[in-house]
Amino acid sequence: MESVLKVIENIYKNSDLSFLLSSYVARDYYLQDFRELFAGNKIENMTDFNYSKCFSICVNLSDLDSPFGSQGFDQFISENGNVYRVDVLMSVIAPYAVVKYLKYEKKENKVVVLSSNIPFLTNHNYFDEKLRQLLSNKNYKLLDDDVLTKSVPGIVLELQEFTPSVYNCLFEDSSSFYPYNR
Numbered sequence: 503m504e505s506v507l508k509v510i511e512n513i514y515k516n517s518d519l520s521f522l523l524s525s526y527v528a529r530d531y532y533l534q535d536f537r538e539l540f541a542g543n544k545i546e547n548m549t550d551f552n553y554s555k556c557f558s559i560c561v562n563l564s565d566l567d568s569p570f571g572s573q574g575f576d577q578f579i580s581e582n583g584n585v586y587r588v589d590v591l592m593s594v595i596a597p598y599a600v601v602k603y604l605k606y607e608k609k610e611n612k613v614v615v616l617s618s619n620i621p622f623l624t625n626h627n628y629f630d631e632k633l634r635q636l637l638s639n640k641n642y643k644l645l646d647d648d649v650l651t652k653s654v655p656g657i658v659l660e661l662q663e664f665t666p667s668v669y670n671c672l673f674e675d676s677s678s679f680y681p682y683n684r
Contacts, residue, residue: 506645509596510654510671523551523594532557532592532640539632546570553661553675557592563603563626579608586622590633592642593672599642600650600673601633602682617682619646645672647682 529549536545536559544567548558560570563586568574570587579585584607591600603626605616616622621630637644650669659666659675670676 506596506598506649506668506672507652507654510657510668519555519595520551520553523555527551527594529557532559535636535640536561536590539636540629544568551594554673555593555595555671555675556673557590557594559590559592561588561590561629563587563621563623563629575606576613579606579613583607586626588621588626588629588633590637591673592637592640596672597641597643598645598672599637600645600669601630601637603630 529551530547533545533547540561544562546560546562546569548560549556550558564578564582564584566575566578566585568578575585584605587604587606589600589602589604593599601619603618603621605618605622606613607616608614621627634644645668650667652668653665654668654671655665657666657671659670661675661677662670663677666675669681674681
C-alpha cells in the first residue's frame with residue numbers, strides 16, 4: 503500500500519496529466535487485445551481522458567449488442583432479467599488495474615447494478631482467467647477494494663471535494679470517492 507501512495511504522490515506533485523493523455527495516448531491502445539479475448543461479445547471502449555487516467559473497457563458478457571442506457575439494453579433486461587458485464591480499468595499513469603463484474607437487474611421497475619470482484623456466473627470464469635492473464639502479461643497489478651478506497655492525503659483533484667481515494671488518483675477524478683458497491 504505504501505508504494506502505491508508514493509507513486510501517486512510523485513505523479514500529482516510533478517505534472518498535469520489530462521492534456522498529455524488526451525493529446526498523446528491512443529484511446530484504442532488495448533482494444534484489439536479485448537476484441538481477441540472477447541470475440542463475439544459487444545465491447546464498449548469508454549476511454550476518455552478528460553478526468554480519467556485510465557483505459558476503460560466494458561464488455562457485455564450477456565448475449566446483448568446494445569450499449570448501456572440504450573433502449574435495447576433496457577428491453578433486454580425487461581425480457582431476460584439480467585445483463586452481465588465486466589468493467590476493466592487500466593491506469594495510464596501507473597501499472598495498476600481494476601476488474602469489476604457488473605450485474606444489472608430490474609427491481610421495483612428500476613435498473614439496479616451490483617458489482618463484484620469475481621464473475622456472478624460460473625460460465626464467466628473462463629473470461630476471468632483470460633482477463634487476469636492479459637493484465638499480468640501487460641504488467642498490470644490488480645488492486646482490491648481495500649486499496650482502491652484508501653485516502654491519499656496531500657493530493658488535490660479538481661472534482662473530488664475531499665481527500666481523494668487511490669481510485670480517484672489512478673483511474674477517475676470524480677465527485678464519487680469510489681463508484682462500485684463493496
